[in-house]
Amino acid sequence: MIPKSDFEAKTEIPSTVEVAAFGARVQLTTAGDRVESSRRLSELKECHERFLASRVIPKSGLCVDLGAGEGWFTVPFAMAFRDWNVIAFETDSDAFALLQANVKQHGLENVVCINAALHPSLKPVHVQARTSGETELPKSLMKALGQTTPAMFTSLSALAPRVAPVTDAPGNGETLSCSALPVNILAKLAPDLLKLDAPYCEEAIAQALREVPVGFLTGRLYSYVPSKLFHPHEEAGPREFYLPHHDYALRRDYEDNFPTRRPQLDVVVAMYNTREYIAECVDSILADGNPDIRVIVVDDGSTDGCGDLVEKRYAGNERVRLVRKANGGCASARNYGRRCSNASHIAFIDADDRVDEGMFTALLETARYTGAFVTEAEFSFLNVDEETGEETLTPSYEADIYGLPGDCCVGEYDFFWLPGRDIAVGQPTIWRRVHRRDFLDRKNIWFPEHVRAFDDQIFQLMVSHYCGSLAHVKGYAYHYRQHPAQDIKQGDERHFYSFNMFRSLLLRALDEHWADITPLLRSLLNTMGWSYGGLRNDLKIAYQEGAAKFLAIVSKTFGHTFLPHELNATGIDGLEFLVNRHLEKMKDEPVNYGFMRLESWRWQPEFIRMMQAVRMGG
Amino acid sequence: MKFSCIMTTFNDGPIMRQSVMSILNQTHEELELIVVDDGSGAETKAVLSEFNDSRLRIFPQANDGLSSARNRGLHHAKGDYICFLDADDVRSPWALAEVARTIEETDAEMVLVRGVYSGERTTLEAFFDEPQALAFDAEREGAGSADLAVRKAWATSLEPQSANKFIARSVIERGKLRFPNDHFFEDILFHTMAIAHARSIELIDSRSYTYFQRQLHRQTTGSNGTIRFDIIGTARVTLQLFQEHPDFGNARQRGALMLSVLRLLRWCEENIAVYHRFAFRMALRETFRGINPLYFILPENTPDPRDEREDLSRYAREIMV
Numbered sequence: 001m002i003p004k005s006d007f008e009a010k011t012e013i014p015s016t017v018e019v020a021a022f023g024a025r026v027q028l029t030t031a032g033d034r035v036e037s038s039r040r041l042s043e044l045k046e047c048h049e050r051f052l053a054s055r056v057i058p059k060s061g062l063c064v065d066l067g068a069g070e071g072w073f074t075v076p077f078a079m080a081f082r083d084w085n086v087i088a089f090e091t092d093s094d095a096f097a098l099l100q101a102n103v104k105q106h107g108l109e110n111v112v113c114i115n116a117a118l119h120p121s122l123k124p125v126h127v128q129a130r131t132s133g134e135t136e137l138p139k140s141l142m143k144a145l146g147q148t149t150p151a152m153f154t155s156l157s158a159l160a161p162r163v164a165p166v167t168d169a170p171g172n173g174e175t176l177s178c179s180a181l182p183v184n185i186l187a188k189l190a191p192d193l194l195k196l197d198a199p200y201c202e203e204a205i206a207q208a209l210r211e212v213p214v215g216f217l218t219g220r221l222y223s224y225v226p227s228k229l230f231h232p233h234e235e236a237g238p239r240e241f242y243l244p245h246h247d248y249a250l251r252r253d254y255e256d257n258f259p260t261r262r263p264q265l266d267v268v269v270a271m272y273n274t275r276e277y278i279a280e281c282v283d284s285i286l287a288d289g290n291p292d293i294r295v296i297v298v299d300d301g302s303t304d305g306c307g308d309l310v311e312k313r314y315a316g317n318e319r320v321r322l323v324r325k326a327n328g329g330c331a332s333a334r335n336y337g338r339r340c341s342n343a344s345h346i347a348f349i350d351a352d353d354r355v356d357e358g359m360f361t362a363l364l365e366t367a368r369y370t371g372a373f374v375t376e377a378e379f380s381f382l383n384v385d386e387e388t389g390e391e392t393l394t395p396s397y398e399a400d401i402y403g404l405p406g407d408c409c410v411g412e413y414d415f416f417w418l419p420g421r422d423i424a425v426g427q428p429t430i431w432r433r434v435h436r437r438d439f440l441d442r443k444n445i446w447f448p449e450h451v452r453a454f455d456d457q458i459f460q461l462m463v464s465h466y467c468g469s470l471a472h473v474k475g476y477a478y479h480y481r482q483h484p485a486q487d488i489k490q491g492d493e494r495h496f497y498s499f500n501m502f503r504s505l506l507l508r509a510l511d512e513h514w515a516d517i518t519p520l521l522r523s524l525l526n527t528m529g530w531s532y533g534g535l536r537n538d539l540k541i542a543y544q545e546g547a548a549k550f551l552a553i554v555s556k557t558f559g560h561t562f563l564p565h566e567l568n569a570t571g572i573d574g575l576e577f578l579v580n581r582h583l584e585k586m587k588d589e590p591v592n593y594g595f596m597r598l599e600s601w602r603w604q605p606e607f608i609r610m611m612q613a614v615r616m617g618g
Numbered sequence: 619m620k621f622s623c624i625m626t627t628f629n630d631g632p633i634m635r636q637s638v639m640s641i642l643n644q645t646h647e648e649l650e651l652i653v654v655d656d657g658s659g660a661e662t663k664a665v666l667s668e669f670n671d672s673r674l675r676i677f678p679q680a681n682d683g684l685s686s687a688r689n690r691g692l693h694h695a696k697g698d699y700i701c702f703l704d705a706d707d708v709r710s711p712w713a714l715a716e717v718a719r720t721i722e723e724t725d726a727e728m729v730l731v732r733g734v735y736s737g738e739r740t741t742l743e744a745f746f747d748e749p750q751a752l753a754f755d756a757e758r759e760g761a762g763s764a765d766l767a768v769r770k771a772w773a774t775s776l777e778p779q780s781a782n783k784f785i786a787r788s789v790i791e792r793g794k795l796r797f798p799n800d801h802f803f804e805d806i807l808f809h810t811m812a813i814a815h816a817r818s819i820e821l822i823d824s825r826s827y828t829y830f831q832r833q834l835h836r837q838t839t840g841s842n843g844t845i846r847f848d849i850i851g852t853a854r855v856t857l858q859l860f861q862e863h864p865d866f867g868n869a870r871q872r873g874a875l876m877l878s879v880l881r882l883l884r885w886c887e888e889n890i891a892v893y894h895r896f897a898f899r900m901a902l903r904e905t906f907r908g909i910n911p912l913y914f915i916l917p918e919n920t921p922d923p924r925d926e927r928e929d930l931s932r933y934a935r936e937i938m939v
Contacts, residue, residue: 447680450689450799599801610811
């Protein structure tokens, strides 16, 4: 009835295919369309069989097979799981006839076949829903299943004999009438397991099942569906799914269903005396109304009343949570927020910045579909003219580097994969990223709390090393507010934190045998140059000597040779000479990891201050 | 006289109940107990939530190390005098009262006390540095008095244990005293520099704390792992800082410090895993080459009641070869 696209298939006679899946072996009589057969087989083996192989499904239950075809899923499933009942939907009358024949031939009494597709425009049925755990369906529901009506579909030539409901599907223009049922019948059936093959009807199906206790979902998504629709409403109970979509898959596992982890994004806002900006910041995160994105504002002992402002402004807003703690610095506030969070994804942003509307939705969506450990947005510099209050938003220097649109996409979001090592060098921009919490936990990536500067750089370097690659999403930007006098620009002792920060990374590199430390060392030299350039004059000598000794130690630890031009490029006066002098003194020593365990008063701000105190005449 | 008692914990669990109570039950009640929770799990957090005493202040942080936690405690301390107690040790009920009386009588900026050692056998012993304490008493008695230089020498020779001292907050400020972040065996640095910056010191015969050697409780100093390398970093910075201080000219004090450092270094080297020993020595030799050579001259009158001078000098020479 539905036209076939494969020219040869039209002339081919039905053929028998042996199908082995779920531990069962069956002989299926099929239409003989070779393109469709191989597609069906790969769905069965690569999607459904792998999904069921990786789950613990109940011994019995109700399975609904949407788009059953000739019974590729239904027949082996019903053979393998005799205590399950299957309701198989197929609207193509040719395929339906073969489906019925295949079911009959295998003597499957636990299968009911319905000659219909689902159509979102049909009026919802008002019948009694199946009680979860019951094998018998209510009579009214049984009756409704029989009352199919014709509805308009378009044929999808590339996916024939599949059809898509005429509402918003990009069909080829040819419409045809097929027998159908309203989508809400699925909610009434409340299947324990749903296998779907329903092009362009997926969003309506996801929507209909939001609050229905469907424990398991498998099947290809032909159209992009916002992931939040598949994540069930809390009352629906736990749900596991595996829904491939192009190169990626929307997936939720047993682990994600622990009551201690919500499959959502928490944006941690570390706040210290930013009363002026905090509302703008939080509002921008909430702007697109995505309920899967929540905000944790950590008041790090502020004294300007910004905590009270947040408490008042967002009272009753369940998406915003305020936690207060004694002042302990940005790193401690971020870690505190993380420990307050039970979300599967986490971001850390600054309280004086803001984001494009929908930025975090774009990142979360990409993260969920790709499973990326880290996703990042673009960023822009936000300048506000002090006198006129006029705002200017300038795309960052990255705009020149990453000019092209992304070569991958999830729905409307385009992105590309950026190798982790590409974020090792350069300014820390952790605030524009979404991290998978399990990734951060497993790799033990935290903000070191005793470091009052560079804590975000160490974090970024660890992410860079461990993440493999990260998804760089185009078209959404983080607005990084520029202040005339930013902290670290004062050129004080805090610059010396870079030594102990890099040492802790280098010790990790030794412990874990990092194969390549060159990105780390490039970042080290970069940081040294940057710090030295902005340093107060009276601290420059200590930094110069500290840097020389540090680099000599790194050389002797890893057997690494720094090139003269690399050292000179830091702008630290005489660095090459000083490093070589240290190395000359150590020339009889072998390369040894023990050297990385040295410490110097020049390598930590606390020690520098203690030395200053000693010299001021103890 | 208000005391700030700083305690840090990482998963000490129920064992810390008695440590906390030993502070809150002090006969001298004017105190604050600052507990820095260095990223403990639920069990320890539950124990901490049991206490209902406004003098207890809890500061959580992500697991960032003992030194970092102690420094956080120092940052928040508001008392006139500061002391420390590990979360598995105990402060004697009269400890603060006795120190407060000493401070009132002498106005000392730093008071050093004695401890009990609860070892693996049945008897309770005096803490390891009892011989030093007794030798100091004998010397003072013999000479009729002891000046600051003598006190500093003997104070430096005491075991660098965080529970054995009470320090005026002004001394902490003056010396910008902190524990070495990222390193264990942190006490030697703090102990040495606190004594160097103090302008008056009392060593009193007060049984002020009990140190427990425990069989079933994790103790950092009991491991054979790479944290034993930390002593090298801590020792290096301690020696670097002290050699710039005027007290470096006090040969007995300098000798006492070097004995302590050498004792700790040798102990760590003896206990580190065999396959790390060579690396340990390489790093140690590099450290010794960079410090003032006067450190290696240990005068005969170095406080040394345990007679370790010869032995430890030999160890130092062995490293340098």
